Amino acid sequence: MLKEYQTVVNVQGPLLLVEGVSGVKFQELVEIELPSGKKNKGQVLEVENDKALVQVFEGTTGIDIPETKIKFLGKGIEIPLSKDMLGRVFDGLGRPIDKGAEIIADKMADINGAPINPYARSYPNEFIQTGLSAIDGLNTLVRGQKLPIFSGSGLPHNRLAAQIARQATVLGKKEAFAVVFGAMGITFEEAQFFVNDLKKTGAIERAVLFLNLANDPAIERIATPRVALTTAEYLAFEKDMHVLVILTDMTNYCEALREISAARKEIPGRRGYPGYLYTDLSTIYERAGRIKDKKGSITMIPILTMPEDDKTHPIPDLTGYITEGQIILSRVLHHQKVSPPIDVLPSLSRLKDKGIGKGKTREDHADLFNQLFAAYARGKEAQELAVILGEAALTDLDKLYFKFAEDFENRYVSQGEYENRSIEETLNIGWELLSMFPRVELKRIRDEYIEKYLPKKEEKK
Numbered sequence: 001m002l003k004e005y006q007t008v009v010n011v012q013g014p015l016l017l018v019e020g021v022s023g024v025k026f027q028e029l030v031e032i033e034l035p036s037g038k039k040n041k042g043q044v045l046e047v048e049n050d051k052a053l054v055q056v057f058e059g060t061t062g063i064d065i066p067e068t069k070i071k072f073l074g075k076g077i078e079i080p081l082s083k084d085m086l087g088r089v090f091d092g093l094g095r096p097i098d099k100g101a102e103i104i105a106d107k108m109a110d111i112n113g114a115p116i117n118p119y120a121r122s123y124p125n126e127f128i129q130t131g132l133s134a135i136d137g138l139n140t141l142v143r144g145q146k147l148p149i150f151s152g153s154g155l156p157h158n159r160l161a162a163q164i165a166r167q168a169t170v171l172g173k174k175e176a177f178a179v180v181f182g183a184m185g186i187t188f189e190e191a192q193f194f195v196n197d198l199k200k201t202g203a204i205e206r207a208v209l210f211l212n213l214a215n216d217p218a219i220e221r222i223a224t225p226r227v228a229l230t231t232a233e234y235l236a237f238e239k240d241m242h243v244l245v246i247l248t249d250m251t252n253y254c255e256a257l258r259e260i261s262a263a264r265k266e267i268p269g270r271r272g273y274p275g276y277l278y279t280d281l282s283t284i285y286e287r288a289g290r291i292k293d294k295k296g297s298i299t300m301i302p303i304l305t306m307p308e309d310d311k312t313h314p315i316p317d318l319t320g321y322i323t324e325g326q327i328i329l330s331r332v333l334h335h336q337k338v339s340p341p342i343d344v345l346p347s348l349s350r351l352k353d354k355g356i357g358k359g360k361t362r363e364d365h366a367d368l369f370n371q372l373f374a375a376y377a378r379g380k381e382a383q384e385l386a387v388i389l390g391e392a393a394l395t396d397l398d399k400l401y402f403k404f405a406e407d408f409e410n411r412y413v414s415q416g417e418y419e420n421r422s423i424e425e426t427l428n429i430g431w432e433l434l435s436m437f438p439r440v441e442l443k444r445i446r447d448e449y450i451e452k453y454l455p456k457k458e459e460k461k
Contacts, residue, residue, distance in 0.1 A: 005070040011063055013263045014218070016042070016054040018070050024052045027076045027112060032056060035067040043077065043219060045264060055260065057093075057217045076112055079227055080105030081234040085208045086178060089195055092212030092224035094231075098195075106234075111226040113233055115286030122290040124324075127355040128244070128299060131167035131420035132160075134342040134413045135349075137430060138369050139327055141299065142355035143170065143242060144290035146323040148250075148302045150316050152309040155329045158190055159417060160340045161246050161303055165194075166203040167420045168244050171360075176241040179207040182228030184221045185214050185252025201418075208235075218256035225253060229287045229298070236296030243296065245288065248303035250281075254315050270314045278318045285322045325349040338414045345377060361423045364449040368430050371444040372408070375434070379405025400437060407433055431455060 010017040016032070030042040032054075046053040054070070056063075079094035080103045089098035094111075096102060124144035130136055141147055151157035165179045183194065191211045198204035208231055212224040225247050232243040247253075254273060261274035269275035288300035302323070306316050309331060320326055325348040333341035356365040379401040386394055386402060394402060412429055415421065421429075434442060435455045442450055 002071050002073065005072075006066070006068070008063070008065050008068050008070060011060050011065060014056050014059055014260075015045070015263050016056060016060065016063070016068075016070070018052045018054060020050050021047075021052045021072065022050065024072050025074075029073040029075055029077060030054050031071040031073060032063070033069040033071070034062050035064045036062065038062070044072070045260070053264065055219045055263075057219050059217065076110045077223055077227075078108045078110050079230060080107075081109055081231060082106045083235070083239055085231060086235075087205050087207070089209045089211065090227075092184070092210055092216055092220040092227065094210065094227045097211070109230050109234065111223060111230045113226070113230055113287060115283055116289045116291060120291050122292045122294075123354070124290060124297075124299075124351050125354040125360075127171060127360045127423070129167075129169050129171055129423055130164050131169075131422075132163065132340065132342075133415060133421055133426040133429060134340065134344060134347075135164075135327065136361075136421070136423050137365075137412070137426040138344055138352075138373060139325065139342075139347050139349040140352040140355045140361070141301075141349065142351040143299055144288065144297045145325075145349070145351050146285050146288050146300045146302070147325050147327065147349055148304060148316075148319050148323050149327045149329065150311065150319075151303060151305050151329040152331055153305050153307075155305075155331065155334055155341065156339065157303050157305065157329060158186075158193065158248065160329075161248050161301070162194055162197045163340070163417060164301060165198060165207060165244070165246055166201050166418075170242050171423070176239070177206060178235050178241045178243050179203070180210075180228050180232045180235070180243055180245045181207055182210045182212075182224050182245070182247045184212045184224045184247070184249060185216075185256070186211065186249070187214055214252075218259050221253055221256040222260065225250075225284050229284065232298050233287065236298045237291060237294050238296075240295040243298050245298055245300045246303065247284075247300070250302045250304040250319065251307070251315055254281075254304075273314050277314060278321070281318055282322050285319070324351050333409065333413070336409070338409050339417070340413075340415075342413055344373070344413065345380065362427055364445070364453050365423075365427060367445040367449055368427060368434075368453075371434060371442055372412075372430050374444060375401060375404055375437070375441075376408050379403075379408065397441075404433060404436060407436075427453075 007020045028044045032040040040058045042054045042056040091097050124142040126143040128141045232245045235241045236243045288298040290297040327347045328343045330341045330343035382398040382402040
């Protein structure tokens with residue numbers, strides 16, 4: 001029998017202080033019965049001696065201190081797990097919001113799972129095709145990797161996220177693949193866009209969506225990525241599926257963390273975020289990966305909007321320490337109508353070398369991306385020089401690189417929202433672009449690959 005308390009002594013913002021409690025645990029679920037008979041849910045944030053600090057999910061409106069009854073439920077937030085979750089839409093706490101039936105659980109699981117033990121990890125080395133040339137060709141995503149997308153306010157990161165969710169696939173042998181999509185603090189319009197887009201293309205059949213809206217409680221926003229990852233762990237490590245987890249927007253998650261930290265009167269760290277922000281983010285990101293002797297895997301793409309496009313802001317800064325690279329979206333490219341506006345030069349996938357080559361993508365992939373990267377970097381330098389000195393000051397070779405940089409952005413980086421390129425198409429576009437150079441300029445590609453793949457009709461001696 002659960003004990004009931006009527007000893008609320010203080011209400012501040014979304015927090016209640018309850019006295020005279022015993023046997024209460026950190027992160028335990030709480031039922032709050034208001035004088036009107038309405039029952040709200042909450043979670044224990046802090047326990048000290050006989051006092052418990054409770055965060056109320058629905059807010060503290062309507063709470064009458066002497067009349068409110070508190071019941072500690074003796075368990076954390078749990079969600080029912082089943083393969084029937086595929087194709088369904090849930091709120092940030094895992095409750096169905098698509099008018100479908102309740103989930104009949106194979107098992108119940110606490111959402112606060114543990115990060116993968118480093119000793120149990122298997123090294124990521126298998127290619128995932130996103131259908132986007134700027135990622136597949138130059139910043140390759142590898143199964144089990146954590147590869148964040150750094151965006152800015154107003155850039156089309158949500159459309160990019162939806163495109164990856166639609167198109168991502170594992171090449172080679174036929175394997176079960178699923179997408180778990182966790183959205184935090186998004187608007188109703190954005191939520192509808194994700195649901196409608198995945199339904200329209202049929203991709204929702206292999207997806208599970210968790211949507212926390214901007215007007216939902218902050219504490220629910222804290223739970224959403226953990227709910228998504230608990231579902232992903234079940235599908236990957238118990239149902240042997242390869243799962244891609246997309247989390248957007250991690251900035252909203254961190255803002256919710258800051259809000260709760262301020263309500264608890266904790267000493268703030270950088271820019272007002274709690275000092276444990278790094279630790280908290282790592283408990284989310286480190287749940288992705290591959291485990292030895294398990295068939296399934298979890299690959300993660302967290303998306304975050306950098307406040308004021310600042311890469312040194314605590315959220316992108318700490319995320320970069322924990323993850324294996326970053327894809328950076330550029331406001332300049334967006335203004336030039338390059339879509340998706342992926343800025344290739346500062347972007348990086350630290351595991352790209354592990355997922356490419358013969359038997360994974362194609363033998364020429366590594367040489368090709370080195371040459372494309374070098375040529376594009378030199379082309380951008382030529383463009384900067386032209387701005388300062390004028391185009392007339394460029395040499396003929398500089399003009400060639402100038403033209404290459406333009407073509408590279410328009411033909412290679414830029415592609416349609418519903419254009420799904422195979423890795424062969426991506427590599428072939430790269431070769432076509434390089435065919436504008438004299439062969440002597442292709443210093444980073446082996447001769448046998450030039451002979452085999454460079455388009456002969458456009459080759460210049």
